[in-house]
Amino acid sequence: MSTPEQNAPARVTAGAAEESRPSLSALLLDPSFWADWASVVGLVGLVIVFGIAQPVFLSVANLQALLLAAAILVVLSIGQTFVVATSGIDLSLAAAVMLGAIILGLFNAAGYGIFLACVLAVLATSAVGFLNGLLITAGRIPDFVVTLGTLSGITGLGLILSGGEPTMVGSTFLLRLASGHFGPFGYPVWVAIAAVIVAHIALYHTRFGVHLLATGGQTESANALGIRTNRVKIAAYTISGFCAGIAAILLVARIGSAEPLINTSLLLNSVAAVVLGGVSLFGGRASILGPAIGALMLTALVNGLTLLSVSAFYQPLAVGAIVVLAALIMRYQK
């Protein structure tokens, strides 16, 4: 049955097929290629269109401002990606940013020092994520319901803690973080780049990353193969909360105060960036670069429309149209 003579050809064919790559023209005709690279194609398209319509768009100063404006969304999109990869969704993400900002503001105002305030903010948002994960796994409540609940819950908590008033955060550390540069980029951009690199390694080069995708792909099978899928899910939500904390620090640094306001467009755009980045909402398929570029693309869209003097009222419409378009293209993803 399995003489060496019979085995040899099988091995050869396996080896030969390994080398063959699809040709470029075949790639360009394959809809799944466009689906996988939607965010890159969209970003390049926007840069070309805005660059022609308004040359200021391509100025170094504008591109730097664009990257700076994208940093927070990039960090949030990474957090959302980990959750979506488990076939979940974190609707409490923007509310967690608000809670983090308020805790940062209050502890700073109470004289605990800016570093401790930042650490506590990140701990608080991570705890929110952990709680989300715990309720979803141990409580067996759908992710949608749990994170909608925590969205409302921590909104209220933020209002109670802050008394509904913004807290000024006058810190030289945060001021430097917001306005300082290293090389061509501002510090927030470097924070986002670091987050992308760390998340990319975690997703593609660790056991956790593989187990995350397995959990999102087929939870039952992953369980049967001995993966502790509940732990993986809790970890994903905690990472999402951690990212919200980092985003809260960047946000407070940017606007100089902690406000009890939820930026709902941050939440919607984080999901939009994930979809644009080719991450399957059904879980099991994810990348970090895709959502990061998706976040960049959404920021470029708003930036370009502003430069073209399009009323801000049209911006959500444009974002919505692009996200639905991206979701349509995703249907061709294999």
Place this chain on the structure above:
Amino acid sequence: MSAVHHIPSSEAILACEGLSKHFGGIRAFTDVAFQARRGEVTAVIGDNGAGKSTLIRCLVGVHVPDGGEIFFDGKPKPFGNPDEARKAGIETVHQNLALIDELTVAQNLFLNREIVRRIGPFALLDRKAMKTQARAMLSRLSINMPSVNQRVRRLSGGQRQAISICRAAGSGAKLVVMDEPTAALGVQETANVEALIRRLREQGVSVILVSHNFDQVRRLSDQIWVMRAGKMVATVRASETSGNELVALVTGAA
């Protein structure tokens, strides 16, 4: 009818005595004695609801039996969960729960036993080593796979089953347990999986096979155990039985 006789237990890789399992008031099986010999393919057959799958699940630690004893490699070994059984060297090929569609062939073969390189406090996947070893695992069982980088979703039922079996055998398992490995496969794919099971046996791996297909059982196995209505009613050598005898044993018509 052949009586249930006992094989000397030194030859048995997995055995049980007096095993019972109830779910609430429903009796899955009672007082079952069973042995799988080292290096053989042992088949368990029976009608739907005879208790085959539940027995197998008890043997590999998915269910905890209510009574009786399980011996692995001659020693009493009650497995509390499938992980303990896996660590002891028993791999199970689950009917539908074997592979993750979105992961590649290589990722599936090494799922939850990934090879890592330690860099300081961090453990990073050694993807190159896993791909190389995955190719070696596949070719050792003469499984023809276009690429180990292919997502499992795109593979046929037969290829998927081959990968599940390869995964089970690849970890140096002493015993591979398969529940209806060809239930959903076409004729050609069934033949391929049967060939794969024979190759496993040639390489000294013991196999327990649960099947409905009497012809397949006679083709593949050395020893056949027959269950009926929650009891182990007979055991025969595959070479000494006929399809008609098996039908009679399973239905109780003899």
